[in-house]
Amino acid sequence: LAKTTQPISMDSYEGQEVNITCSHNNIATNDYITWYQQFPSQGPRFIIQGYKTKVTNEVASLFIPADRKSSTLSLPRVSLSDTAVYYCLVVTGNTDKLIFGTGTRLQVFP
């Protein structure tokens, strides 16, 4: 299982773009990069997944360089409701375990 490293916390203001980077140096060929969002007292929620280059959905964008040793979750124009913990996981469909790291605690200020 590829180990991931993320910043422990980040602060931002409403309307700004937030980029959270995750390092996964030992990523394997079959691994996908997934990101989850967790609000207080709730279970994590899957928000985006990618294999390489760029993926965009209604919530976020995910940028993955060619070597795939890192990835960046981009949240455009954050609002107070984006205050949450964001987790990066590297998984394959054949991985039985799902190991979450400590995540990045994003605090958005007005």
Added chain:
Amino acid sequence: SQTIHQWPATLVQPVGSPLSLECTVEGTSNPNLYWYRQAAGRGLQLLFYSVGIGQISSEVPQNLSASRPQDRQFILSSKKLLLSDSGFYLCAWRRKGNTEAFFGQGTRLTVV
């Protein structure tokens, strides 16, 4: 559609008492099932996972055990709770071959 149910939402138990948390999944078959614990302000710690009925893998030696008596039922138990067992317990499921996991709403356990 698939849903996951986890109960109770909150629980206050005295030290030394038993514990049973139940999680059930609907709308899918033969899922992978997971139990996590989250201490206040901390990340998710994988406790147990199961790939099939009766198959339990333990990640962290501790005062807890898990069972999967039916395909879509996952139970977390303890014979005697410790203060350190307090936390937010989350159940999750994942379809085999997929990368996305789905979480329940969690049980906040306070051992007093």
